[in-house]
Amino acid sequence: MLTITRKLEFDAGHRIPDHKSQCRNLHGHRYVLEITLTGEVVDQDGESDNGMIMDFSDVKTLAKQHLVDVWDHAFLVYEKDAPVREFLASMPDHKTVVVPRVPTVENLAVTAFDILKPAFEQRFGRALRLKRVKLYETPNCWAEATDD
Numbered sequence: 001m002l003t004i005t006r007k008l009e010f011d012a013g014h015r016i017p018d019h020k021s022q023c024r025n026l027h028g029h030r031y032v033l034e035i036t037l038t039g040e041v042v043d044q045d046g047e048s049d050n051g052m053i054m055d056f057s058d059v060k061t062l063a064k065q066h067l068v069d070v071w072d073h074a075f076l077v078y079e080k081d082a083p084v085r086e087f088l089a090s091m092p093d094h095k096t097v098v099v100p101r102v103p104t105v106e107n108l109a110v111t112a113f114d115i116l117k118p119a120f121e122q123r124f125g126r127a128l129r130l131k132r133v134k135l136y137e138t139p140n141c142w143a144e145a146t147d148d
């Protein structure tokens with residue numbers, strides 16, 4: 001199978017409320033996101049994306065619009081983390097993103113996959129599929145969400 005992968009990075013804060021150790025504290029990461037797509041290679045002389053599954057610049061534009069610019073410099077707070085939600089709400093204009101699952105790297109990878117899948121597959125009809133989202137929380141820790 002032929003795939004392409006585009007890497008993007010963003011900074012975000014989070015905490016894991018029930019964690020046994022340091023991760024229960026408010027802290028942040030520079031997340032690294034790898035988006036892997038598969039699809040037909042365009043075979044149209046004269047087209048800008050001839051020979052490509054999708055132009056990497058278009059991958060970047062869509063990923064930023066739907067996820068990266070939304071999460072960048074935001075605090076990703078679990079919807080049931082009441083004290084932190086209350087604290088963040090007390091700060092005018094704070095960039096807060098409420099996520100439906102505890103924001104471990106596993107759950108953030110799944111949430112990112114769920115957001116990006118329709119963004120890519122509905123916009124580009126020609127058999128383009130989101131195969132994998134790989135999210136690094138630190139250089140040593142990551143999770144992968146796939147479509148199977």
Ligand SMILES: Nc1nc2c(c(=O)[nH]1)N=C([C@H](O)[C@H](O)COP(=O)(O)OP(=O)(O)OP(=O)(O)O)CN2
Pocket residue numbers: 016023029103104105106137138139140141
């Ligand atoms: N399975 C998971 N385990 C942990 C997660 C997670 O999302 N999924 N998250 C954390 C912490 O939030 C933290 O981001 C990771 O901290 P740490 O283990 O300290 O990672 P480092 O790469 O900084 O560790 P080094 O020992 O410095 O390599 C914890 N666990």
Ligand SMILES: [Zn+2]
Pocket residue numbers: 014023027028029137
């Ligand atoms: Zn963390």
